[in-house]
Amino acid sequence: MEIHQLKTFVAVAREGSITRASKRRCLSQPAVSAHVKAIEDTLGITLFERTARGMTLTNDGQRILVKAERALDTHRDLTEEAARIKGRLTGKLRLGAEASSNSDAIGRLLRTLFERFPELEVTLRHGTSLDILNSIRNGDLDAGFYHETGEPDADLVTFEVSRFDIYVAARRGLFTTSQPPDWRTLGEMPWIISSASFCSGQVAEGLFRAHGFRPRRITHVDRESVTRTLLAAGLGIGLLHAETAHEAQRCSEVDLLCEAQKSVRVLFAHSANRMQSPALGVVNSILHAGMSGERSFSYVVRRHALTRDDILVTA
Known part of the structure; x- marks a missing residue:
């Protein structure tokens, strides 16, 4: 066998x-x-x-x-x-990421892995947060970046990479922004949202429940750039992540009606039973170094017997 x-x-x-x-x-x-x-x-x-x-x-x-x-x-x-005995990283590392996750952190991570660990075969697969979490749990992915609006499950080891806010947006001039949004009126409008397996889709469903309405028409779009285009054309109400929302506002494409969700966290996660993995130990250290600006690799050196030169990162 x-x-x-x-x-x-x-x-x-x-x-x-x-x-x-x-x-x-x-x-x-x-x-x-x-x-x-x-x-x-x-x-x-x-x-x-x-x-x-x-x-x-x-x-x-x-x-x-x-x-x-x-x-x-x-x-x-x-x-x-x-x-670990040989003092180098080999094998495969399968990562997942939601399309709108922090691209700077992911790019820095991949660049460092490619440069410092050429024998490590790294693959990156995009999907929804739900897809990524399920794939981590069933072993299809070793780790991944996903969006969390609550608390992560206890079976995961997580590290916060970044945070972002989500805004309700509409075409410029479609509504008066000097007053709080009239949710009854908004409920009569078409809504453009992502599916419930995406973070923004979950936030939208929470808004509908909180304000006691269900839009008569919902268009599901899983690319934020497409949502932005449709909102600018006046085809409905929708949700945009803060960076996209503020850029669209500066370009006079949309007005931001209100904040839909504050501080959605982008988390890097892997299964708790993978704590001994040298590759994941290195990944965690690279991400921590990128966030803190400090070159502290004691976790990797202590647990995985890799030298400081093996894992030095230039931010």
Whole structure:
């Protein structure tokens, strides 16, 4: 039984589908099926019930899944321990980010990783905050940047990268801004918002509940640049992040009617059970250095036996 077969088994178990597991593992469907059959033949038990709706774990399969995930965690720890012994970072680091996350922090992080750790293969995938959190929890991502309006879950280790406010905006001159917004009137207007899986979409839904209305027409747009264009054209009411909102206001495109949400936090997060990862230790130190302006790497040096020269960052 090979490690790559165990990875395929876990992927099928999590996805519930040969097709989705093949995409996740970048394998052909016959290869995925062959991996599962090889494990079943080796263990002498049936892991899945194959139905028209997909692959469902048997009772035996559920017990094996727990052991398989532990084995993969142990394998990952082993390879990372070898990297610590060698004093360099190798392997893969999979990061996620919501499209409107702090691009300066992400760019600085990636540049530093590329320059200082050429043997570390880094990938960045964009998605909604919900997608990123789910991918961190199911192991598809090692860490990611997401937007948090409340308190992060206890199963995550987080670090605040930045904060931003969100404003309700409308075409310039559409409403009088000298008075508080008339929510009854705003409720009659079309609204342009992102889906509820994005931070702005969640804030919009909170506004609707707080003021007791539901717009008659909602257009879902998941790119803030498109929202800005539609608002400037007078096609509805919408939400903009502070930087975009103030720029659009300076360009006389929109008026800011009120603050919808104050201090949304952009957090870098990874699972609490990855605290021993040398790559994530380095990432945390780079982000801390970027925020504080201090070159303090005691966390990495102490926990991961990397030298100061290995991880020196030039801000």
